[in-house]
Amino acid sequence: MSLTLKLNGVDHTVEAEPGTPLLWVIRDELKMTGTKFGCGVASCGSCTVHVDGEPMRSCQTYIEDVEGAEITTIEAIGETKEGAAVQQAWQELDVVQCGYCQSGQIMSAVGLLTENPNPSVAEIHDYMNGNACRCATYQRIRAGIQRASEILEA
Amino acid sequence: MTLNTSRRGFLKGAAAAGAFLVIGLKPDGVLAAGDAGAQINPFVKIGPDGKVIAIIKHFEKGQGPATGLSTLIAEEIGIRMDQIDYEFAPSNAQLYANLAFGQFQGTGGSTAMANSFMQYRSAGAAARAVLIEAAAQAWGDDPASLDIVDGEVVGASNAAPIGEFVAAATQLDAPAEPPLKSPDQWRLIGNPDVRRLDSAIKGNGTAMFAMDVHLPNQMIAMLARPPQTGGLVSSFDDSDAKEVKGFIRAATLPNKAAVAVYAENTWAAMQAREALSVEWDLSNAETRDSSQIKDEILAALDAEEEFNVLKNDPAPMDQATKIVEQTFYFPLLAHAPMEPLNCTIEANEDGGITLHDGAQFPTGPHMALAQIFELPMDKVRINTMLAGGSFGRRATPTADYQVEAALAFVITDRTRPVKLVWSREDDVRGGYYRPAFGHKVRVGLSDDGEIVAWDHRIAGQSIMKGTAFEDFSVHDGVDHSSVEGVSDTPYSIPGFHVGLTDTKKATSTLWWRSVGHTHTAYAMEVMMDMAARAAGRDPVEFRLAHLGDGKDQSRKAEVLKLAAEKAGWGNAPDGRTQGIAVHKSFGSFVAEVVEISGDAASGVKIEKVTCAVDCGIAVNPDVIKAQIEGGVGYGLGHAMRDEITLTGGVVDQSNFPDYEPLRIGDIGAIETHIVPSAEPPTGIGEPGTPPAPPALANAIAAAGTVVAFLPMVNDGVEFV
Secondary structure, three states, X not given: OEEEEEEOOEEEEEEOOXXXXXXXXXXXXXXXXXXXXXXXXXXXXXXXXXXXXXXEEHHHOEHHHOOOOEEEOHHHHOOOXXXXXXXXXXXXXXXXXXXOOHHHHHHXXXXXXXXXXXXXXXXXXXXXXXXXXOOOOHHHHHHHHHHHHHHHHO | OOOOOOHHHHHHHHHXXXXXXXXXXXXXXXXXXXXXXXOOEEEEEEOOOOOEEEEEOOOOOOOXXXXXHHHHHHHHHOOOHHHEEEEEOOOOOOOOOOOOOXXXXXXXXXXXXXXXXXXXXXXXXXXXXXXXXXXXXXXXXXXXXXXXXXXXXEXXXXXXXXXXXXXXXXXXXXXXXXXOOOHHXXXXXXXXXXXXXXXXXXXXXXXXXXXXXXXXXXXXXXXXXXXXXXXXXXXXXXXXXXXXXXXEXXXXXXXXXXXXXXXXXXXXXXXXXXXXXXXXXXXXXXXXXHHHHHHHHHHHHHOOOOEEOOOOOOOOHHHOOEEEEEEEEEOEEOOOOOOOXXXXXXXXXXXXXEEEEOOOOOHHHHHHHHHHXXXXXXXXXXXXXXXXXXXXXXXXXXXXXXXXXXXXXXXXOOOOOEEEEOOHHHHHHXXXXXOOEEEEEEXXXXXXXXXXXXXXXXXXXXXXXXXXXXXXXXXXXXXXXXXXXXXXXXXXXXXXXXXXXXXXXXXXXXXXXXXXXXXXXXXXXXXXXXXXXXXXXXXXXXXXXXXXXXXXXXXXXXXXXXXXXXXXXXXXXXXXXXXXXXXXXXXXXXXXXXXXXXXXXOOEEEEEEEEEEEOOOOOOHHXXXXXXXXXXXXXXXXXXXXXXXXXXXXXXOOOXXXXXXXXXXXXXXXXXXXXXXXXXXXXXXXXXXXXXXXXXXXXXXHOOOOOOEOOHHHHOOOEO
């Protein structure tokens, strides 16, 4: 089937079968590789994108369900004020190690701060629980969200 | 070449000549300068614009060598960190060998900084020397009167960016032993404010991992592998796969180890593989349950030992008035790096091939691919890319996944690049596990609470035997990686006896972040606590009493005391319990205090981990802290709840839902303190891992329950 996806504000017409995960259209067809494949079963969060502002696991999101929606990936999240704040905090604190999960971490962190600009530690843990980091950078992810919250309040 | 001092003319000339100042080791080991066209293998390139590029011989999986080795070069030249960039070295074992490994290029054993510290400083210092010499000639100054500060050559009456002297500097011979800056001159080494060079790209989606390779016209290959180690393809039926749009074809690999499914994109490859039906020859496949492997290991601990590791007498238990005994078991573990294994192979116009890979051991796949494609080594190129974690998995003695990709490519017409992609299920089920091990330890104490005998039995599957690394690790039959951390402990233990028995091969095994220390530190440090409790002594005091004279002993004692002090040892808040462990690995000393609330029955919560590390000169203190934080998390997550089990030889786990990673709420806080040191730098990628699980176990034991069979959730511990 042919359908139009609105990704980072741009319409893309793609050919793909119904049931194709959004992740693989973003990565293989549109060749935007910031969104990562980690598990394929929505268990690690590496593939997190925003659909109409809400974080979604793109490996379990079918393309036919997001036609017409506003899809945002890591490549454009810095254009939002929350995205810019999170990216700045991530750099200040050197949150990343291998970095492979961090696109997803940042997309989830932006989702959290958009909904709750000043989250408690418990709220951070609850919201970010689905984003795995095998390097275990969690301490800095937590601190990065708190720092981004400060940046947003300033 | 005459020096053109006009900046515009100079730049024009430099561009025409393609002038890059390249500093590196010649094959004879002499540092030399030349232009990029010369057959010199560089550590440093400087463009005419003055931008310095560090050539990194180690791969970057997050542990920090891109930043660390760049720091050394920037320091010695005299530039800021925003004036340096990095690229990964090509595969060349003569020029980019890991000096700790011999003639072999690779990253492992936490050696990246240790083996590069002098080499990269020397390369930076050589660049500095020729740049200063070129400036001295241009200005008619004494080189000794010039300095390089923030990327500018500075003299009494002149100052100019280093880029102005690149072309001239390429014509000069670098000194064989350039003077290095002294520690009091360091601005970057040891500076906690130096930031990672790869932070920005990893936060905005532009970092390129091997998984992100998209070559024109590439095919995706996924492999249908046998359900059990040792299975072979008998036949396959791809009629259902042909219904998948984007499926190209399926073919059995020449070694019959798998069926390759080729497709136009990753999703089609996944679906087509799912639709494939394969008949397997399992006549030589592993059919055991992991419980049988465990039984074999535990039985070996009670049978006669195969190797008397220290070649000494049995431990004199008859001198003890009290004996403390414990058996430990450590299960198979998968590495599960965040980026599933993958690599891409393409044919080059010169008849050679290029491998795009997050290559941890470039020399391994380099040799394997040269053999498979019947090419000379110089026709095989490796483009090392960022790796999304490894923990050891990307370095195998067999170059396993690169060989798979090569076999999948070699049977095509080679007109289309082949990108091999593993799924998470492939990764979790794919073998190369941390081997299962058992320890049985008996500690004899005297009336006054001193250790008088220590009998330590170890059984498990050797990682190194039967591999290309056997000579490196196995001596007199003993695989050092099975006993490291016990047989070489810095503790002063009278009546110490170590026995080892190799158990038979059950599945493919591999080093896993900190190798043997993953189990030896646990057995040693839990036993030290059990012995201290039996002796009625404080665990910190008891350890210190068993650290005699010697540099290793005093360094180990220092981190122990520092961690205890910073954690408020002995003064845990109400409702909290502390446990401590200290271990030397990869030349570094790490002590950790884990503070928990609750207990095994009611539920343990890891509230805080306080760490002290001595890894010699701390080149990038913040990277060191990050590696300790990550090492603690990696160790604790697996110790808490992870294991790989087999039923009839088939791996029971498949993905993160049943091989559950550490999650953000699992550890409250991690605090790291670095011991100031003038010793040469030692490992940091791995040493944070070994002490964490025993420190947790000691906290849980202090709350009432000894945990000796991992993972802890299988031994009566609930976590909240």
